[in-house]
Amino acid sequence: MKQYTHFIAGTFTAETDAQIDSVDPATGRVWCRISRGNAADADRAMRAADSAFRAGEWAELTASGRADVLERLADYLETHWQQLVEAEMRDNGKRITEVRGQFSGLHMWYRHFAAEARKLGPEPQSNRIAGVESETQFLPYGVVVAITPWNSPLMILAWKLGPALAAGNTVVVKPSELASASTLEFASLAHEAGLPTGVLNVVTGYGHEVGEALVRHPLTRKVTFTGSDAGGRKVAAAAAEGVVPATLELGGKSPQVVFSDAERANAVNGVLSGIFLSNGQTCVAGSRLIVEAPIAGSFVAHLLERARALRFGDPMDPATQVGPLANEAHLRKVTAIIEQAKAQGARCLLDGTRTAAGRVGFYLGPTIFTDVTPKMQLWREEVFGPVLAVTSFDDECQAIALANDSDYGLAGGVWTSDIDKGRRVANAINAGTVYINHYRSVDPGSPIGGMKRSGYGRELGPDAVKDFLQDKSVWTGRAAVADPFPEPV
Known part of the structure; x- marks a missing residue:
């Protein structure tokens, strides 16, 4: 010892x-x-x-x-x-x-x-x-x-x-x-x-x-x-x-805004890395997915397919894709938030508490909820875990309003093939860092920090x-x- x-x-x-x-x-x-x-x-x-x-x-x-x-x-x-x-x-x-x-x-x-x-x-x-x-x-x-x-x-x-x-x-x-x-x-x-x-x-x-x-x-x-x-x-x-x-x-409760014209594979990779790398235990975790209504169903289905395939394992093994949460108290906190989201009416498409059941250590798998509204705790509070809250939008103004409907303002992501639209939406998001068709990068030359809480x-x-x-x-x-x-x- x-x-x-x-x-x-x-x-x-x-x-x-x-x-x-x-x-x-x-x-x-x-x-x-x-x-x-x-x-x-x-x-x-x-x-x-x-x-x-x-x-x-x-x-x-x-x-x-x-x-x-x-x-x-x-x-x-x-x-x-x-x-x-x-x-x-x-x-x-x-x-x-x-x-x-x-x-x-x-x-x-x-x-x-x-x-x-x-x-x-x-x-x-x-x-x-x-x-x-x-x-x-x-x-x-x-x-x-x-x-x-x-x-x-x-x-x-x-x-x-x-x-x-x-x-x-x-x-x-x-x-x-x-x-x-x-x-x-x-x-x-x-x-x-x-x-x-x-x-x-x-x-x-x-x-x-x-x-x-x-x-x-x-x-x-x-x-x-x-x-x-x-x-x-x-x-x-x-x-x-x-x-x-x-x-x-x-903390952060960062939005990922995905438009219908986004390059699908790139956006899926960006959303996955934003919320499931490090088991969501990053301040800039993209924990709120705001996806345009016409593609919401198919986009979430693609996310589910990818998230279900991620491999649990020993963090010492390079093949492991899902390791444990950092400590037992945090596991209890994240689990409690998942249960509360279910009780408040969010629909759980992938339950990480079940996929991790029976494992030794503080494991919790990727978790995805849809039908999440801005009044729910899952929308408003930082989870700091691999839990994604999904909602949809109909137009650009609604997307921006949903992205900014948060007490936090650390980061955000915008996914679209229309760069002018991407810049317009990025400029309107109240966050210290906003990525367009990209996510999670950090460099000593670029400032990092937040707005609001x-x-x-x-x-x-x-x-x-x-x-x-x-x-x-x-x-x-x-x-x-x-x-x-x-x-x-």
Whole structure:
């Protein structure tokens, strides 16, 4: 049984014996234990990060020097990423094909932010004041608290850690208590790669015991959080009390709008990948299918045929297409939502609770409902599982209205062979990211974030590093200052 402790100031450490079991979702058995942190552990990590920010190797680096450190980390990840695969899979049950796909490219995120660091420097301002020059300087905040989710811990950590370090901050990470092992393994690997001591610290434990202590800590200067909207509200409230800026990437209930003129096979693949890859456990999951009435029946029939054929199995097996949900509590939640949808009158065409019956572990198969109305919980609430809600529309205006009939606004998809129509509908959908004849892609150059209950602020994109920097105006006089109180003439 592997035992993991906090990673603080370059070493694994724990001052108490309190632990949390991590359960392998494929077997339902405990595979490792992590330290159950408290406010004292949070304080030690914050002080280590603050010390590294204020003095020593990291504090003395220029932006170019920080880029060199990130490049070395990227080089090390490129050859050592396979060391991280098993820990993440055993923690959250993600299929090996998906984890390998993410981790084999993990180094590219850090290489991108190394390149962005090299671009940093003062920027001249234009002003209309004679004899005065001005410029904007960009300063790091200090200690950044990063709170990451259980579904893709290391990829989402890269979106936070890469730009935060490029900007010159230090970071304390609180991973989900349900999936902390890969983050701890990564912290050790980053230290081996030469990341200076104290720049990256990891404290594990529950949100109310560690997460809140970190967000409220007097040394916290910025918070970045990915998780549920309920968790985001708590983080935002705690950060606001300390007047600490926060970036929140929260839940989604993303629409996939399919028009009759869509290229059928492409749209089916897009809808399948949008909701059933990662078992729907992604914030951008396309969980609401809004399909034009003339093709609704045949399109859903095609989806059903494909979904029924997906193979359950061990996530370690590359042939597996359906692995387990990430944890038992989440399986109970998703199952309860499925049963409530049935009770509210939605028609269940494919019931994942039945196709997964009798399996060891936290398995639940693809689930498809039709006759779903906007008043139903299945339409309104994020499931974060492989459950698709289907409804139909008659015209473009109705399609847009249905797509926007949500408290969330993270992502959306539009499928049509008429690109002008696709752009028109995409422009009308209230979401941070909308794909046309495509879905799920993410790139460091493209911002990601939400509207409405899906959060605020953006990760990635051209301003990702500046999100971790504070603007400072510096004015330089080039002419004598006039006497403000001249003698009367």
